[in-house]
Amino acid sequence: MLRVSALEKRFGGLAALNDVSFSVAPGQIKSVIGPNGAGKTTLFNLIAGTLSPSAGDIHLDGVSIAGLPAAAIGAAGVARTFQQPRVFASLSILENAMLGGHRFHKGGFLACGLGLRHTRREEEKLRARAEKWLDFAGIQSIKHRNASELPLGQQRYVEIARAMATGAKLILMDEPAAGLDETETKELGEMVRAIRGTGTTVLIIDHHMDFIMSLADEVLVLNFGQWLAEGTPSQIQNSEIVIEAYLGSDDDA
């Protein structure tokens, strides 16, 4: 469903990503791993439209989305969660999730200002959609709290509910387990499987090897902006070239 071909991103003379090609099958959990500076987040920014590629192409369900504005890619069915959770802190959890479904519901400036009945019905539908995904993310009971009051771990679930409410076909998750303890990481793994269970495809960056290896259907390894290896978790775990890359980075650290 996602096909990345010969993707390249240069910042000045520096290639952050160079000739990277891979594809993701529908309903798969695919993980992107690699040492720091491997270009993982750059890859996500290119797919989501936060950055435009210098060369190469990205297809979502056969349609090229490379270089489109972020809002167009969001509307095409790509949602994301961020490395540092980025919730709308001054809004309630419910409102955060409602913004995910925002684009499906009507109501322009005039209709909303006049408080037309139609707009209010749309608002009810939007609320129902949001609540469904709050339920899914297990945060329905705290929906009226301000998103800023939540600990980081729970803000992640607000992001997930918001992303799912967009009706995304593909969710990009950038290090969702960062800062979580063992139990929380396990719960998050269950959540990611539940996302796959809805038919949504997941592309996930993470450093926690145990987490990724038990979760991913396929793993893509990047190193210094280059495609290094791709395969099932066990293939990757036993790949000498991958082990070497990681040992190398450990020496540096």
Next chain:
Amino acid sequence: MSILTFIKQDAVHLNTARVALFLTAILLVPVVFGIGYYLNMMIFIAILSLPAMGLSLLSGLSGQLAISHGAFFAIGAYASAILSTNIGINPVLSTLLAQMIVALVAAAIGAVVLRLRSHYLAIATLSFAIIVELVIKEWSGLTGGMQGMLNIPAMGALGREATSDIQYYYIYWPITALLLLFALNLSSSRIGRALRAIREGEPIVDSLGIQAAEYKIGIYIISSVFAGVGGALYAHFVGFVTPATGSIMFAIEIIMVLALGGFDRLWGALVGVVLITLLNEYALGFADYKKIILGVTLIAVMLVFPRGLLPGLIDLARSNKYGRTA
């Protein structure tokens, strides 16, 4: 109980109930206090509330301040004055037509300027305000230049015109109340929610498939039209306009209104207008040093209470109360 819970469930019902209560009280004022000079002041409060509410919508939802609300007040006033005085269109219609002009100009300005953030918006809209003031002064064939325009027809249509303050009072306050309701509804709707989100993180909003730029331009247009309606109502009430109508000084007074009443609350804008009207009337009316006092007060308020004087004092009162009990 059941009515209360019903109202609580729906922001539109709640807003309508509050504004209806407010308007009823306002409309009863002349019944209780009789007809007097204060009516004139109350009509100006109804008029000035419009640009203030407009700016409050913009700053409360998008977190941006514009210095163009004086200019749009002037455009609304002059456009309606020219359409009714020179072309003979009735004032009700000319007030409405003037808003189409205001909306078009605001859309053009918004499309260019809203790529800029916070204080850049203020500076860009300031230059726009300077241009509008210049055009009004120099294009004397259309605007009457420095002399302005006299004998603008009174508000009305189909041969029925307002002739006394009490009539204006009963025409203008319902208009202001309806626009207040519009602003409150907008603020509590999906549009308000999207704008608050954009204020916190435009890139995240974009990632949700929402065109953030459209919302920013939309609220700027609506906000400017509020000022434009105020201008047209002003022109037909006082019967003349001059370049002082909607000058940059006026735009700064509107910002002062929000500094008093709060930058993010529509009801606060009304309170701010009342305060500044009373200040002008009883303390500063003709003083040469009025500008200095306003300027210094503005700086002082924004340093001590960045959200505005009224919200700042409310916070202070609350924390004192909790401070004592704790």
